Amino acid sequence: MGSSSSNMNHIPNAQELMQETGFSAAHLLRLYERFEFLDRDGKGELSPDDFEAVRELALNPIGGRIIEAFFPQGQETVDFASFVRVLAHFRPNDPNRKDGAQQDQANSRTRKLKFAFQLYDQDRDGKISRNELLQVLRAMLGIQVTEEQLQSIAERAIQEADLDRDGAISFDEFKKSLEKVNIDHKMSVRFLK
């Protein structure tokens, strides 16, 4: 992608970002275009409103949570670097880069899971409580499922995962309960490869 190199200059800290996230220059450029598109007022920062302008996200049952995930606590806006860092979670794990740094990459299994975990863990106490799980379930299950059933499901789900019997799912338990799932396959988006 030689042609892109000229545009790369627009992107702040492009080299560092590429290093950090593992995105190629082409990816970064693509994402930057998207970022600028989302950033309607051109401030170089995205606000939750900018995300919500994406129509499909409004239809997504957990769209709101995904948007929140872009905003670290207390922050109102997200700049391009943070934007890319979040998206880096969804980069497929590159089998050719099995080096020591792999564990720290945003697309490692643990980091991906952590991201997923935080979608549940709204109060950031490191545990998915029954209520938190219930909220997610409520968002995702059809309206025809009654509240009681939701509670049953939540209850059961917690019991499945809850190894230390504290009535909540910690991150370790979460990880363990999904150990058979190929996270890399499930949490990767192809074109971010």
Add this chain to the structure above:
Amino acid sequence: MRCPSLANDDHGHDDADTGHDDADTGHDSADTGHDGADTGHGNSSSSQSGHGDSGHGDGHHTAPITTLPIVSWKWHHVETPYIVALWILVCWLCKLIIEANHHVTSIIPESALLICFGFILGGMIWGADRQQTFKLTPTVFFLYLLPQVILDAGYSMPNKLFFSNMGAILVYAVIGTCWNAATVGLSLWGCHMGGAMGDLDIGLLQYLLFGSLIAAVDPVAVIAVFEQVHVNEVLFIMVFGESLLNDGVTVVLFNVFDAFVSLGGAKIDAVEIIKGIISFFVVAFGGSLVGFIFGLLISLVTRCTKNIQIIEAGFVFVLGYLSYLTAEMLSLSAILSIVFCGMCCQKYINANMDERSVTTVRFVMKLLANGSETIIFVFLGISAIDKAIWVWNTGFILLTLLFIFVYRFIGVFVLTWILNKYRLVPIEFIDQVIMSYGGLRGAVAYGLATMLDEHKIKERNLMICTTLIVVYFTVILQGITMKPLVTWLKVKRAAVSELTIVEKVQNKVFDHMLIAIEDISGQIGHNYMRDKWNHFEESWMSRVLMKPSARKNRDHLFSVFHQLNLKDAMKYVTEGERRGSLEFIRNESAFVDFKKKFGDEYSEIMPDVTADTSDDHGGMSAMRRDPVPSVSLELHEQGMNGMRETEDVNTHHLLQQHLYKGRKQHRHRYSRTHFDVNKDENEVQEIFQRTMRSRLESFKSAKMGVAPPKPISKHTKKDQQQKMPNGKSLEKSRSYYSGDEDFEFSEGDSASGYDSSGNSFPMRVTYRAGAGIENPAFMDDLDPMSVVQIPPWLAEAELDSSMVAPSQRAQVRLPWTPSNLRRLAPLRISTRSNDSFMMADPSAAQQRDEDQLPPPPSPPPPPPPPHRD
């Protein structure tokens, strides 16, 4: 396209199924008997002396009836169906013998063994007749045997997996097959030109025709071999999907080249070639469309078969078969048609039809598929024993084998290399090896070969012979070596995991997450497309094709939840009946172990029951092996359907054995219809009394502290924790602990104010302590009858229905629950949760208890849970 050629099939041999001409040869005894009846002398069967010929009233001879025959010999009357049935029986007996030897089938795949049995049978026929009177004809194969296998394949196709890999599958099926056909044909021709085969009368077009028929990977053979090797699902769907879809390509190629051969090389111009290419698309897409339409039709029909539940399952088969025949009639790809028919309708019919009908469909589907697969392989073997077709040409045969093998590898590797550039999850090298190696040829190739016209292709017999050798080579040799190869290469196997709610929820979350991320990053990707399709499907297709009631409880998550509950309930029945306590729930780890243990221990108690259940045992192991579609793959996506079926059957048997004899009402509780209250007063009383007595008994012992029933002390949390590590290793790795959760969820259900993680710990513990108590009917041996005969919830249900004033439970009871949950959930909630709840929160429990059990003394508080604080 196949149909005309079938019609022109002038080779005239009827095989076993239609075999008219074999009656007099293969069954001479029958025939002599017939002759005897003819002449009417000394035939004791028609004892009216001298007038035996009137005995055969089947109208061959028109001798006037002079007296009434008591019995008569009517062989010709039943000849054809009789032979068909006999052959089916023989083939299935072969399978029976093979399956009885597990140490053999674990090394040599069943399909290979069946072919070998075919050799033996063929040899016997040959010995008797000196000619091959039975063989696999294309008519029988394509019109009767193949559809059964393919319909099952389509019906149990894991749709999501298939469509996620659709691109790759299509590439392999279309381009790969064309590549194979072209290269094999051309290379053979080249070698012929080079003089490697001696003097053969085969032209370029005929080589290409041969290449096209030998190119296609055969679904039947592939299913048969891969079902025994549980490779990972992506690999499986690649091979399986390719083998199904490439039939369209093969048939079109075959027909095109067949036409070209007829036309002769001179008349083929660009127009003809373009027509050939167009016909490919028409045949493939037309066939799929026919299948799609029939799939919709099935869905629509099953929407309104509520009143004819007995035969509703039949519609699936009849319409499925019609879709095959229709496509065949329109000379479209029949296999594609029936595959898509099965794939389209599976979701809707499973939702529309009664659960029992769904089970019926699945089992009959398996029966037909397995049955006809068996017949196909046996006849593939039998067909070999025929002098007429054996024309040996070392060069031709060996080169064919070599080219097939080599070009398959090249094709797969090149195509995968291209595909991997676009795939999120690249196909690994080892998987590619297995894919290439899994290119088994089978009966489809043989069927096509026998359809060759002897007048147009002089070396037809050589081609048939070569095809057979290729089939044997691939099915037997590659089939046998497949398993070791898979093991040796450490191919990722299908993880037979139990589905858990957490995983299911999380998978949903992942799906939504990916869609959101695609939206945010502004790409239109796979997830986006799937999302759109789901929306469309949801809003239009489901609406039209699904019963409104079925639509309601269709949520995947909920259905998993429901299935897990069902499964636990069934475990609970069997174990509860056997043991009289819930201990098993904590010890038991694997379903299979469970079965085994169950069988073993049970045989001592009730041999007759074991006989019954051991059947199911076999049935289940068959389900497990039986691969593909139903188990190894679906386990991931569709939960434990296979498992559930088996358990349905198990439970059914067990219930039949164990429920109060003569009280049919109880069985209805397990029917899906409705959870109706038992009207029989006496029974209500009886069960109630029994329950209460055992209850009191256990409470007494608990109170007095005299030899407390084992569960109480045993299931405290501490013990539990100790037990786990040195318990079965599986236990640890399991992600959910079988039955417990139900009780706990029901507890959560009824606990009105459970809000935080804070109080759940004590509840948990008390539940454990309570487990022993609240199931008193099974705990001790005071009443063997009750141990054996009343599943606990039945007892409790009676309690409910008779004694309990409408109470909080009425509120707690789920307002409505889809289908079967209805009969499970409230029951669980009733007493079970009551006990545990009571212990967690004495005051509330007290109140509830008063509500619930006026007559008996309210149960004393159980021993305080050790970890209360």
